[in-house]
Amino acid sequence: MAVEALGVGAVVSNRPRPDGRWVWVLPPLLLIAVLVVYPLVLVAVESAPAWGEVIASTEFRSALLRTVQIAVSSTAGCLVVGTFLAVVISFVPFPGARIVAGLVDTMLALPSFLVALSFTFIYGSTGILRAGGFLTSPWAVVLAEVTFYTPFVMRPLLAAMSRLPRAQLDVAASLGAGPWRVLRQVVLPEVRPALLAGGSLTLLLTLNEFGIVLFLGAKGTTTLPMLVHTKGIVMFDYPGACVIAVVQIALSLGLYAVLRMALGGRRARLD
């Protein structure tokens, strides 16, 4: 801050430095190239002989469909639940709301399979609810993913809502708008970028989710990441696993690129 007072703050900032310091960026990039890029290229090469066979199999097609179905349902669920919880914490605060928000932050770092493990006790054949067939249905995966990924939607929402001036809500209410109208016309338009960011991240993560599906272990709910594991580790069919991996990479990276473009453009406009 003292530096800014001297007036030298904005003179030289954020412009690419002309000197040779960029060579320092090579070792970390080399590390990623050897440990990530090279293996992924090999996966693509290895997959070559198995494409026709895998693409034609019903196993692959149903897994692809199931993966997208589960990811889209889970993301929709997370958006609904996450928005509700974030709105209550931000705008109908109760004693302890801050602690709850902190809890949400902590949950982001916990492993997802814990949720699946708990479902064994809640919905299992001898558990609390004894909901027999539910545990082996795709809906168990969706419910587990909604549980685990809701905090990922809540976090950007809570941040955006804390920046929203309270006076705006009060003015809208004093002019006679009911809670629904305030929510729809004042709050939601303001937090839409955060909703979009949280939702797209959740969609990416649910497409890639493995731990929950593995632990629930339902025969009927094979997703693409699960199929990569089954083919690669259980059946030792490396080329087959590689084909599915390439499809999954295309799906994830394609989505990621689209989202980054959409979000990047929006951020530029906001700035």
Add this chain to the structure above:
Amino acid sequence: MLVWTKPGKAIVWLAFAVVFGLLVVAPFVVVIAAAFAGSWNGVLPSDPTADHLRQALSGDELASLSVSLQTAFLGGLLAVVFGSWGALSAADTRFKRLADAMHHLPIAVPSVVVGLGLLVAFSRQPLLLNGTKWIVVIAHLVLMVAFSYGTVSAALERIDPSYAEVAASLGASPARVLWRVRLPMLLPAIASAAGLSVALSMGEVGATIMVYPASWRTLPVSIFALTDRGQAFVAAAEAVVLLATTVVLVLILDRLRGRAAER
């Protein structure tokens, strides 16, 4: 602010408690309760016992805890070093976009695919690592480096660059600027990257299950093996061990971060 009447608020809070309690909190409470239950055949667990926990802290399961801790520290430490290095060296250069994209790759791709890639690449010459613990450490390093890079990069964007520039204009060498100005200012971010890396590494399952050798089985893999054999209660106890260890580690790193922020 949004709901003004007392009954209205009560209804909203009740709905919040039900949704948050059942959906978000219940799973974690259930796992902890199951860890200490002898049996669970009704609404509530019964026959409280510490046997499962004792089992989870002996023999093979204890070895898994040690394996997980070593992997998290080794992989996490290397990830923080390389992630911070990458973020610092790429900032303000024309390689920034390339570095961003390359570091995002391991997060955007499913962890199972990262594991498969390592398996395919390191089961052959020139780097034959399959069957050793190093392939597990590398898998963790690769996944956590992405998070470390992201955390430190974000912090760098918030930090006022003029401090480093003033130091340089006063004649400090680049190494001195890095060591005495830029790194100390980044220390809180680096500590929180370390906390995140360790926590995520302790719970990593997707890449690990693809590459682990029998001699290097991490906690989550052990927990899965237990549930697969139908020993759900011991699995729950071991999950509690995992949770407790992670929380303790993160709290320690969080205190370090607090101390770094004070300076």
